[in-house]
Amino acid sequence: MSDSQLLESISREGKTMKLLKVYAAILAAWFVLTCFHSEASAQPMSGNVNAYGWTFTWAVDSTSGVKVRDVWRNGVRYMHNGSLPVIRVQYDAMCGPFIDRIKWDNIQPDGAGNKVRVTENSEWLTVWVQAKISSYWLTQAWWFHKTMGLLVPEFGSSGLQCEFNHRHHPLWRFDFDVGSSSNNRVQTYNAGVYSWQFTEFNTTKAAVGNDVIIFPDSDWSIFANLHPNPNDGTTDSFANWDYAGRRYPSFQNDPWAPWEGLYADQGDLESASHPNTSNNGESIDIQDIVFWYSAHLAHATSAGGSQWSYAGPNVWLQDW
Amino acid sequence: VSAAYWSLCATLSKTATGNAVSVKVPGKHALKIPKTVATKGTMAGGVVVLEFSRPNDGAFRCRYQPGPTDVATLVGCEPMNANAGDAVASDQFSVKLEATAGPMSEGAAVTACAETVTGPTPMPHGLPPGFRQLPSGEWAPPEDRGVPFASEPPPFGMTGELEQQYRTIAGSTASARELLGGRFAYSYLEVIEPPKGRAADSIHVTLWFFSHDQNASVAVTMKNGVVEQAEKTDRWVPEGREEVEAAVRLAREDPALVGKLGDLEGGAMLAQPERDNAPWIGNRVLDVRFFDSARVSRFMATVDLTTQKVLRAGPAS
Numbered sequence: 297m298s299d300s301q302l303l304e305s306i307s308r309e310g311k312t313m314k315l316l317k318v319y320a321a322i323l324a325a326w327f328v329l330t331c332f333h334s335e336a337s338a339q340p341m342s343g344n345v346n347a348y349g350w351t352f353t354w355a356v357d358s359t360s361g362v363k364v365r366d367v368w369r370n371g372v373r374y375m376h377n378g379s380l381p382v383i384r385v386q387y388d389a390m391c392g393p394f395i396d397r398i399k400w401d402n403i404q405p406d407g408a409g410n411k412v413r414v415t416e417n418s419e420w421l422t423v424w425v426q427a428k429i430s431s432y433w434l435t436q437a438w439w440f441h442k443t444m445g446l447l448v449p450e451f452g453s454s455g456l457q458c459e460f461n462h463r464h465h466p467l468w469r470f471d472f473d474v475g476s477s478s479n480n481r482v483q484t485y486n487a488g489v490y491s492w493q494f495t496e497f498n499t500t501k502a503a504v505g506n507d508v509i510i511f512p513d514s515d516w517s518i519f520a521n522l523h524p525n526p527n528d529g530t531t532d533s534f535a536n537w538d539y540a541g542r543r544y545p546s547f548q549n550d551p552w553a554p555w556e557g558l559y560a561d562q563g564d565l566e567s568a569s570h571p572n573t574s575n576n577g578e579s580i581d582i583q584d585i586v587f588w589y590s591a592h593l594a595h596a597t598s599a600g601g602s603q604w605s606y607a608g609p610n611v612w613l614q615d616w
Numbered sequence: 617v618s619a620a621y622w623s624l625c626a627t628l629s630k631t632a633t634g635n636a637v638s639v640k641v642p643g644k645h646a647l648k649i650p651k652t653v654a655t656k657g658t659m660a661g662g663v664v665v666l667e668f669s670r671p672n673d674g675a676f677r678c679r680y681q682p683g684p685t686d687v688a689t690l691v692g693c694e695p696m697n698a699n700a701g702d703a704v705a706s707d708q709f710s711v712k713l714e715a716t717a718g719p720m721s722e723g724a725a726v727t728a729c730a731e732t733v734t735g736p737t738p739m740p741h742g743l744p745p746g747f748r749q750l751p752s753g754e755w756a757p758p759e760d761r762g763v764p765f766a767s768e769p770p771p772f773g774m775t776g777e778l779e780q781q782y783r784t785i786a787g788s789t790a791s792a793r794e795l796l797g798g799r800f801a802y803s804y805l806e807v808i809e810p811p812k813g814r815a816a817d818s819i820h821v822t823l824w825f826f827s828h829d830q831n832a833s834v835a836v837t838m839k840n841g842v843v844e845q846a847e848k849t850d851r852w853v854p855e856g857r858e859e860v861e862a863a864v865r866l867a868r869e870d871p872a873l874v875g876k877l878g879d880l881e882g883g884a885m886l887a888q889p890e891r892d893n894a895p896w897i898g899n900r901v902l903d904v905r906f907f908d909s910a911r912v913s914r915f916m917a918t919v920d921l922t923t924q925k926v927l928r929a930g931p932a933s
Contacts, residue, residue, distance in 0.1 A: 339775060340769040341774040341775060341776065342769070342770050342774065343769060343770065344767055344768045345768075353770055355807065357805065357821075358805075358806040359853075393888050394885055395854075401856065401857045410764075411776075413764070414766070414767050415761045415762045417746075417761060417762030418762070419758075420762070428883070430905050431911045431913050433911060446744060446745075448744050448757075452757070456911060456912045457885075457903070457913055458913060458916075459933050477813070483736075485735060506741065509735055514704075515702060516735075517702070521736070601911035605754060610744055
């Protein structure tokens with residue numbers, strides 16, 4: 297073989313090798329993509345957790361974000377269902393309002409393809425998701441403290457759908473079953489004064505204070521105590537309550553689905569077309585109670601689109 | 617456990633009429649069961665009963681055994697095994713002597729004091745441990761959420777893969793196809809939860825679609841992969857991923873935006889009229905935004921998927 301033939305042969309082999317490498321790379325990419333896609337789509341939409349005194353099930357199985365169900369702590373039942381059915385958004389001008397709902401197809405997977413992330417650090421066990429709705433990036437999390445009966449439902453938001461100041465109003469729904477489902481009572485506490493809430497209500501922090509306590513009629517030593525955090529804002533004409541109490545029927549856990557979708561519609565809770573879920577004077581004293589909490593997260597245009605803001609109350613689940 | 621209360625006492629004495637003395641509590645309250653009641657004089661072996669009257673649930677009775685000193689101690693309560701300090705919802709409590717009790721000596725008396733519990737003591741306020749205070753004064757959750765924690769898939773739980781399979785089955789079922797028409801989009805899956813206190817014994821779900829042909833939502837209910845029912849509903853389901861993609865595609869083709877979008881990312885959500893006079897009310901209309909890497913919208917479009925028209929397009933500001 298002459299030098300030129302040898303060089304030609306090496307060159308041919310080089311091209312073949314290159315071609316083989318390209319094929320191998322394509323095959324590897326296809327394999328990775330296939331595996332990744334398969335893992336991502338096969339991911340469970342729910343999971344059971346039993347750790348650090350907490351027992352609960354998380355689930356993304358409607359449009360109410362990541363839910364926590366059957367929340368027990370140290371053998372005591374506290375909540376049948378906790379969820380974030382809607383984030384209502386209102387702009388100062390020229391845009392919206394919007395009804396944002398976190399659901400499986402707008403939750404973004406992490407690098408490993410996980411949509412729902414369950415993590416733990418030294419203090420907290422956390423179930424959380426990151427969602428993308430148009431230009432909004434949202435986070436929703438449930439923080440379970442490892443040694444105390446403290447649960448923090450968190451909502452975070454960034455992005456500017458329009459360049460105007462606006463407010464996000466996340467609405468959490470807590471189907472508390474403290475001790476049992478049928479005999480819960482609600483009190484609010486303000487500067488040393490307790491007030492009973494005997495019938496369904498919509499009210500504000502300004503009116504009744506920063507503590508709501510839900511407890512069973514038969515045993516006052518266990519209770520859920522919700523109090524807002526400083527970021528949680530104040531009401532306005534668009535979202536005019538912080539706390540709402542409703543008597544439980546099963547459809548109180550339905551996804552948020554307003555029929556009208558109009559400006560004044562606060563969806564399942566307010567519209568005249570939803571008499572079974574609206575504030576219509578039913579007794580909630582010694583009953584199965586669904587409690588709603590709304591935060592009011594202001595986002596100023598000057599802060600830019602990438603700034604994150606957070607809201608969410610502390611929920612103490614106590615057993616004396 | 618109680619933060620604020622005041623004492624209410626009932627005294628049954630030899631001079632009292634009948635064998636019980638009641639104290640009525642104004643309004644609805646819970647009363648703490650006392651550990652002891654005070655006795656004076658002889659009870660002749662009688663058992664002291666403290667009775668809490670509950671308007672809707674009947675009486676709640678606690679028995680006290682007199683001791684050698686002037687104290688009778690709680691033995692137990694009916695109908696439940698409540699302990700001293702437990703709260704009982706009541707608007708009245710009374711002190712009684714059981715019929716089996718012997719006569720009271722002259723000057724004898726039984727005094728029971730129940731505390732009115734006004735509510736559990738609220739827990740302390742303040743930022744949760746590990747949460748951060750930002751320079752703006754706002755708080756933020758811990759940056760480090762730690763390492764993955766393994767949770768267990770529950771029985772009859774859904775997965776993304778099953779959802780895909782169910783969508784295919786639903787979309788190929790004649791009753792559903794008829795309602796969906798030729799142009800439709802998938803919105804979401806809803807798990808139908810079993811009644812409280814019962815565990816799931818099947819995979820029971822509703823798949824929600826929006827039919828643009830019908831301009832209405834369609835719900836397909838399935839159990840263990842078999843279609844049970846398909847129906848048209850008036851619920852306005854959230855935008856599905858396919859709808860977002862379709863609206864963004866239509867917007868990109870609009871003459872007002874062609875050539876201006878560069879590498880801006882497109883997204884969309886259902887438009888909601890601020891007043892009830894928007895001409896497109898009742899149609900499936902999406903608010904489309906094209907935004908930069910800082911998630912600030914630069915261009916917008918209002919897209920009607922019912923008519924497949926771009927109603928408005930231009931700069932976001």
